[in-house]
Amino acid sequence: MIEVKNLTKRFGAKVAVDDLTFTVQSGEILGFLGPNGAGKSTTMNIITGCLSATDGSVSIDGRDILDEPYKAKKGIGYLPEQPPLYLDMTVDEYLNFVYELKKAKQNKKRHLDEIKKTTKIDDVSKRRIRNLSKGYRQRVGLAQALVGNPAVLILDEPTVGLDPAQIIEIRNVIKELARQHTIILSSHILPEVSAVCDRVLIINKGRIVAEDTPENLSKKVGGENGITAVIDGDPDKMKALLEKVPGVKGVNVIGARPEGGTEYIIKADADVRRAISTTVIQQGGAIMEIKLNELSLEDIFIKLTESEEEKA
Amino acid sequence: MKAIFKRELMAYFTSPIGYVFIGVFAFISGIYFNQYIIVEGNGDVSVPMYSSLLILVLLVPVLTMRLIAEERGSRTDQLLLSAPVSIWGIILGKLFAAMCVFLLAMVTSFPYVVIVAIHGVPVWGDIIASYLGFFLLGLSFVSIGLFFSSVTESQIIALVVTLGVLLAVFLMGILPTTGVSLLDKAIELLAVTERFKSFVDGVFKPENLVYYLSLSAMFVFFTVRSVEKRRWN
Numbered sequence: 001m002i003e004v005k006n007l008t009k010r011f012g013a014k015v016a017v018d019d020l021t022f023t024v025q026s027g028e029i030l031g032f033l034g035p036n037g038a039g040k041s042t043t044m045n046i047i048t049g050c051l052s053a054t055d056g057s058v059s060i061d062g063r064d065i066l067d068e069p070y071k072a073k074k075g076i077g078y079l080p081e082q083p084p085l086y087l088d089m090t091v092d093e094y095l096n097f098v099y100e101l102k103k104a105k106q107n108k109k110r111h112l113d114e115i116k117k118t119t120k121i122d123d124v125s126k127r128r129i130r131n132l133s134k135g136y137r138q139r140v141g142l143a144q145a146l147v148g149n150p151a152v153l154i155l156d157e158p159t160v161g162l163d164p165a166q167i168i169e170i171r172n173v174i175k176e177l178a179r180q181h182t183i184i185l186s187s188h189i190l191p192e193v194s195a196v197c198d199r200v201l202i203i204n205k206g207r208i209v210a211e212d213t214p215e216n217l218s219k220k221v222g223g224e225n226g227i228t229a230v231i232d233g234d235p236d237k238m239k240a241l242l243e244k245v246p247g248v249k250g251v252n253v254i255g256a257r258p259e260g261g262t263e264y265i266i267k268a269d270a271d272v273r274r275a276i277s278t279t280v281i282q283q284g285g286a287i288m289e290i291k292l293n294e295l296s297l298e299d300i301f302i303k304l305t306e307s308e309e310e311k312a
Numbered sequence: 313m314k315a316i317f318k319r320e321l322m323a324y325f326t327s328p329i330g331y332v333f334i335g336v337f338a339f340i341s342g343i344y345f346n347q348y349i350i351v352e353g354n355g356d357v358s359v360p361m362y363s364s365l366l367i368l369v370l371l372v373p374v375l376t377m378r379l380i381a382e383e384r385g386s387r388t389d390q391l392l393l394s395a396p397v398s399i400w401g402i403i404l405g406k407l408f409a410a411m412c413v414f415l416l417a418m419v420t421s422f423p424y425v426v427i428v429a430i431h432g433v434p435v436w437g438d439i440i441a442s443y444l445g446f447f448l449l450g451l452s453f454v455s456i457g458l459f460f461s462s463v464t465e466s467q468i469i470a471l472v473v474t475l476g477v478l479l480a481v482f483l484m485g486i487l488p489t490t491g492v493s494l495l496d497k498a499i500e501l502l503a504v505t506e507r508f509k510s511f512v513d514g515v516f517k518p519e520n521l522v523y524y525l526s527l528s529a530m531f532v533f534f535t536v537r538s539v540e541k542r543r544w545n
Contacts (some may be wrong), residue, residue: 048390048393051543069396073394074396084387086386089326097315097319102396
């Protein structure tokens with residue numbers, strides 16, 4: 001559906017996007033993750049035709065954004081980082097304008113009413129955008145992207161600046177939309193991406209540092225992070241015992257817990273919780289707590305971007 | 313293009329700019345018309361029309377300053393650029409909307425023509441030539457303002473630069489000849505307002521029509537390039 005090939009964008013000497021290649025399948029939600037200034041917005045601006053690439057190509061449904069801009073752009077709805085709202089218009093006037101601008105073919109009234117209902121802005125449709133709160137403005141921005149029912153939605157940080165309740169609401173709207181649209185969504189908030197997206201693309205300094213499902217990413221980087229266990233028993237004895245368990249690579253004693261037991265961090269190749277618990281119990285110890293340390297996307301993110309920096 | 317035209321025209325009248333432009337123009341040019349036609353009892357509308365030229369120099373920058381600078385400032389240009397419209401369509405839509413407001417301002421002097429037609433002997437050729445010249449001059453000014461609105465995000469800078477350029481062009485027209493033929497030729501080319509004189513005199517020279525139209529086309533082209541260039545930067 002969306003094909004990005006060797007995309008490069010330079011601003012003078014600064015490389016904002018560096019040889020980016022990826023595809024998005026029809027119906028997929030792709031999360032675009034990266035710190036501020038990673039090149040997320042630049043990439044999105046290029047995909048939507050607002051900005052031209054220094055090198056590389058973008059095609060939407062087989063149509064190149066430069067060779068067939070009209071046909072390609074008709075299939076895209078874009079919500080930029082700052083929603084492109086005319087503050088002097090009412091919500092209805094604005095959506096009417098966007099409808100005409102995009103030369104949409106749907107039944108105007110029914111189509112716009114539907115969009116207003118989906119984005120929950122029907123109660124403010126007669127108000128000037130200037131007087132709307134940030135949350136409503138963001139939703140009007142989203143509504144604008146939906147006009148003309150484009151197959152592809154590009155959403156640049158759709159939840160930025162919203163309060164927690166609004167964030168959840170917008171996320172639900174996006175999930176709802178995913179049934180009929182292919183979506184690229186950018187964010188620097190990691191739980192958001194893992195909550196909504198099928199696949200995550202982590203970019204840093206204009207390059208892809210990782211690409212996978214949120215779960216796989218967690219597994220991939222999380223292999224070495226080990227197991228935390230709180231065990232009741234003589235710490236020296238237990239440490240020696242744990243080290244003998246097959247698969248265990250190292251044991252760190254963290255210290256005694258006030259409520260009893262000692263905390264250990266066990267490094268292992270695989271999930272050895274079962275082996276650990278049987279060993280400990282056979283030797284008269286007691287397990288108070290044991291868990292696999294799964295990396296959150298935050299950890300993955302920091303790890304990946306740090307290792308990138310080390311390489312450079 | 314139609315959608316942009318409609319929006320721009322609406323924007324002129326939801327903000328004070330459209331009213332201010334038409335109102336101030338009608339008021340100041342009204343003083344000229346009133347003095348010359350009503351008080352002094354002359355029948356020639358082209359004279360106060362020529363006097364109104366300076367008002368255009370001062371007012372057109374107000375009309376054009378926001379056209380593109382505002383879109384860039386508020387990032388609404390991203391909506392236009394990602395929509396299935398050409399940059400030409402965007403720019404022409406804006407130009408036509410500004411010209412529409414300009415035409416409305418021009419219409420405010422029609423009552424004086426009516427007065428002359430009733431109480432005097434109107435020379436229709438002169439009147440039509442004057443209005444045509446005024447319109448063409450306005451088109452050139454608006455195109456110039458449109459261009460300077462596209463080179464900056466700041467409406468104030470667009471206003472000041474356009475005002476400076478239009479004033480300079482106006483002054484070219486009243487500069488004495490230098491005697492250096494190349495320099496005089498250059499000044500003649502730059503004196504946009506001077507060619508309006510022959511329209512006011514009731515003389516229609518096709519070269520002047522071509523001059524104004526090509527000047528406008530040139531600045532519209534520059535505007536399109538300037539918006540395009542920003543995409544490529």
